[in-house]
């Protein structure tokens with residue numbers, strides 16, 4: 256009789272654990288997402304108002320890649336954009352900004368083609384980068 260009662264207790268307990276499992280996963284998610292995304296909170300329908308490359312960089316990139324593009328590591332890894340040879344081909348940064356990449360959010364919905372072109376041009380001609388070819392809104396449109 257007593258062991259039967261214990262069995263039932265164990266059964267209730269393990270059921271409770273299984274039921275709570277997805278809940279705990281749900282609560283763990285915003286915390287880890289927050290540490291990956293320290294500065295930018297984007298919501299549906301929201302658009303950047305800045306138009307020039309430097310202002311867009313300050314508003315949308317600096318929070319993770321830092322003021323001089325030096326990057327950061329700690330809660331997450333934010334690669335340096337300063338002196339970064341991976342920016343030599345314009346398509347790569349355009350694609351990253353439009354569609355995101357792992358821990359980096361996508362900005363395609365929050366910026367026009369011209370804004371993406373501006374911020375990519377700024378990044379490729381500042382922060383120790385010196386790539387002469389200029390990205391146009393048309394280039395961005397093709398990669399959307």
Ligand code: HEC
Nearest residue numbers: 292295315316319332333334341348351352356357358359
């Ligand atoms: C919320 C943080 C965050 C913001 C804001 C952000 N990035 Fe990133 N970015 C990242 C992370 C994290 C990576 C690395 C992704 C990976 O794992 O490859 C990255 C990677 C990149 C890369 C590729 C670098 C390389 O060496 O491969 C480029 C280019 C880039 N970001 C440009 C930008 C630009 C331009 C902006 C602003 C429009 C921006 N990022 C905004 C987090 C961010």
